[in-house]
Amino acid sequence: MKWEGNRQSDNVEDRRSGGGGGFIGGRSIGIGTVVIALIGWGVFGINPLTTIGVLSGGGEPQVQQQGPASAPPAGDRQAAFVSTVLASTEDVWGQIFRQGGAQYRAPKLVLFRGATPTACGTGQSAMGPFYCPGDHKVYLDMGFFDTMSRQLGAPGEFARAYVIAHEVGHHVQALLGTTAKIDSMRGRVSQRDQNQLSVRLELQADCYAGVWANHSQQARQWLDQGDIESAINAAEQIGDDTLQRQQTGTVRPDAFTHGSSAQRVRWFTQGFKTGSVQSCDTFGAQAP
Ligand SMILES: [Zn+2]
Numbered sequence: 001m002k003w004e005g006n007r008q009s010d011n012v013e014d015r016r017s018g019g020g021g022g023f024i025g026g027r028s029i030g031i032g033t034v035v036i037a038l039i040g041w042g043v044f045g046i047n048p049l050t051t052i053g054v055l056s057g058g059g060e061p062q063v064q065q066q067g068p069a070s071a072p073p074a075g076d077r078q079a080a081f082v083s084t085v086l087a088s089t090e091d092v093w094g095q096i097f098r099q100g101g102a103q104y105r106a107p108k109l110v111l112f113r114g115a116t117p118t119a120c121g122t123g124q125s126a127m128g129p130f131y132c133p134g135d136h137k138v139y140l141d142m143g144f145f146d147t148m149s150r151q152l153g154a155p156g157e158f159a160r161a162y163v164i165a166h167e168v169g170h171h172v173q174a175l176l177g178t179t180a181k182i183d184s185m186r187g188r189v190s191q192r193d194q195n196q197l198s199v200r201l202e203l204q205a206d207c208y209a210g211v212w213a214n215h216s217q218q219a220r221q222w223l224d225q226g227d228i229e230s231a232i233n234a235a236e237q238i239g240d241d242t243l244q245r246q247q248t249g250t251v252r253p254d255a256f257t258h259g260s261s262a263q264r265v266r267w268f269t270q271g272f273k274t275g276s277v278q279s280c281d282t283f284g285a286q287a288p
Helices: 030-041 077-099 143-150 159-175 178-186 191-220 228-237 240-248 261-275
Strands: 013-015 106-113 114-118 122-125 129-132 136-141
Touching: 013 077, 013 114, 077 106, 077 159, 077 191, 114 136, 129 143, 136 159, 143 159, 143 178, 159 178, 159 191, 178 191, 191 228, 191 261, 240 261
Parallel strands: 013 106, 106 136
Antiparallel strands: 114 122, 129 136
């Protein structure tokens, strides 16, 4: 992926280190918790905050105090990569919203380590990257990229770009009112149906990531051979069935919250092929 030299976003907020930010917490979460979290949440969740106490063993999570927002330091290559991908999502979604007669309000992306306060409660690295609709921010511990490469079998820069684009997809859902609509249905349906709604929401975010990939490639011509495959591979490796099989040896479709590997691959590919938001109607589809 030829990302270097492209515009970087101003919307990255770096909470990774002290620098006056009053850093208390640390990387207190071990690999074991990451694994547990991946079973519970799948990856790239939305608003994943009700089980934090469970994941952290019931103890109080250590939280970084919120200092003034600051941009990542120059020369931080991985942060520059994240900023560049985020900037591309701003350009792509800005254009798509404009064409639809609306205005796109870009999300902030918070880089953190360990734990950090969010409008949805305390966010933790162990949950994997997530989006909080309450403050319109994407939360990312870039250590997750190592987890992808080393534990999840999903290496590659464009696989990482897909993660960011998926979270931005949740932001688009929030702007379009989809998230609120689904939230209002949650309390009235069974756990099984809640999971189904969650799957459709997640698959739509995958499709939106594909839509972004399509438009960003048209604008930047930055994909190399194998890049799309690395994103598709990531979608496959983080399918609920694949993760369940790895972690527990069995597959329980009723417990899916993000979709199977085949579904995640299909919807990302759908968005990438069409470049069309309308093609991402996972709620209208009989069986997504
Ligand atoms: Zn998600």
